[in-house]
Amino acid sequence: MAPDGWFRRKGNAAGKAARKHLDALPDGLWTKCPKCGEILFSKELEKNLKVCSKCSYHFKLGAVERLAIMVDEGSFVETDAGLVTINHLSFPDYESKLAKGCANSGLNDGMVSGTASIGGHSVVICVADFGFMGGSMGSVYGEKISRAFERGIETGSPVIIVNTSGGARMQEGLVSLMQMAKTSAAAAKFGRTGLMYISILTDPTMAGVHASFAMLADIIIAEPGALIGFAGQRVAAQAQVIKPPQGFQLAEFQLEHGMVDMVLPRRDMKDTLAKILAMGARR
Amino acid sequence: MALNVLDLEKPIAELDKNIAALKTVSEEEGVDRSVEIAELESQRDNLISQIFANLSAWDKTLIARHPSRPYTLDYIRAIFDDFIELHGDRLFADDKAIVGGFASLSGRPVMIVGHQKGRDLKERQYRNFGSAKPEGYRKALRLMKMAEKLGIPIISFIDTPAADCSFGSEERGISEAIARNMYEMSMLTVPVVVVVIGEGGSGGAIGLAVGNRILMLEHSVYSVIPPESCAAIIWRDPTKGPQAAECLKITAQHALENGLIDEIIPEPLGGAHRNYDAAAASLKAAVIRNLEELSELSAEDYAKDRYAKFRNMGIFGTEPQE
Ligand SMILES: [Zn+2]
Secondary structure, three states: OOOOOOEEOOOOHHHHHHHHHHHOOOOOOEEEOOOOOOEEEHHHHHHOOOEOOOOOOEOOOOHHHHHHHHOOOOOEEEEOOOEEEOOOOOOOOHHHHHHHHHHHHOOOOOEEEEEEEEOOEEEEEEEEOOOOHHHOEOHHHHHHHHHHHHHHHHHOOOEEEEEEEOOEOHHHOHHHHHHHHHHHHHHHHHHOOOOOEEEEEEEEEEHHHHOOHHHOOOEEEEOOOOEEEOOOHHHHHHOOOOOOOOOOOEHHHHHHOOOOOEEOOHHHHHHHHHHHHHHHOOO | OHHHOOHHHHHHHHHHHHHHHHHHHHHHHOOOOHHHHHHHHHHHHHHHHHHHHOOOHHHHHHHHOOOOOOOHHHHHHHHOEEEEEOOOOOOOOOOOOEEEEEEEEOOEEEEEEEEOOOOOHHHHHHOHHHOOOHHHHHHHHHHHHHHHHHOOOEEEEEEEOOOOOOHHHHHOOHHHHHHHHHHHHHHOOOOEEEEEEEEEEHHHHHOOOOOOEEEEEOOOEEEOOOHHHHHHHHOOOHHHHHHHHHHHOOEHHHHHHOOOOOEEEOOOOOOHHHOHHHHHHHHHHHHHHHHHHHOOOOHHHHHHHHHHHHHOOOOEEEOOOO
16 A cells, blocks of 8 residues: 555645555554454555455455555545535534544545546545544535535546445434435436446445445445444344344345345455446446 | 323423313303313413423423324324325335325325324334334335326325334345435425424434425424434433433424424424314415425426435535645
């Protein structure tokens, strides 16, 4: 992952932070796999796209890391980076949460959008970052998604969205709920153009994002082991007397139930996307 | 009825009781107590006005969830003629938490969809507490697409604590069902009027709420998350629902202030549950007026109007970029 070269920004405040974020990786020489407990050499883990070499656990990726392994080098140009959050409800501690999210992710919101190419195919791409307030969707997030679909229509490009989110952002109240309708309507408008929309569900993709644009794609791809669902595990368990079925809400469960097209290991993502984009290219 | 009295209603219920007792006495004894009764009634109405002028967001939440509050089928009975209920999603089942069908509104055919809560314990379970499953959303979508085909307007009643989150709902794609409804509703070529009559509970509500007009009853609420769940997340204490309701600003009045709904429908004094007929009349007039206003648009304009409406929802700033 080269810290420079592939990542160009129109506004560079967030860019600097993003580069700093990359320089800081890996944090230590060794990283412990949260699933199997294996102690992994961080450089090796990095080289392996942050997938555990022993159990194939897919570590979470920040938006910047994700772009680095998904798009053609140097092709990403960020758009709508100037959209900023307003605490319009004066919701307690929202500002400090935003500041923390910014420090965690090097971004000014949990969604990065732009244009790029994948295997030579131009795309509009959006990538969520769980490090920013759990990838929750507020006004900025919903606006970026909606503009991405509209940009796709204007430029005749397919849209790819890489999702990870805990759901709608409660700190913005009802307007966050409305982002579900807004982004779904934008997906519908895009859906009439004959262009392809690909949604990638990574760990975790839940609630308001899962129940809106994330499930409205032509092709839905999940990463192995990703938690994907409507209600959080705790909420779902509270509502039930019985235990959840084996592997409940995991990517493989969603595949089994017909909710995603495929579960794809991270190392195959870019090549597979390029092949799918070739199939969907307008002739 | 006495069981269904909120704490904030207790002083009102006390006066109600006195008035009823006086009426009984007057009837039994054949004595005219009408002056006293009228005086007590006016005293009670003043009290209601006072209490209802200072309702907190949490008070509104409790009124929106009031066990005596009129539900979708109550409004359907009061407002429409010839309701013909239609059942099933043609895919899996008939969800009792969402009702729908044709009806006639002042002589005009309409399609109705709406969440349905239950009144007593048995009925509540039968209606799954108004929490709809994928098949409920898919039934509603089937009916709305039928309305579109036939060119008749759609009226959607919102009254749900949340969508169902059972394992079965997850297996059958509750997220997909809600998402698909918003996607398809945004493109419908007939007018859609949405009325939040009680609880507008997050994803469960928005899955039926992509309309050209969004109306809310005066004491209904509409929220991205139940206040109790919000409190559990922020303060790790679900009993702080009242504080969370305040932070989330879940009242109809705040929704209107933020431009997220079009209109507040006034309720009778003391809330819709105190006078079903007056609540229904108020709702009916608002729905008819909105449908009349919308009838000026052409078929393709309905989708454009809806798109523009939701596209504009968002509160954010813009920083200049180099
Ligand atoms: Zn491992």
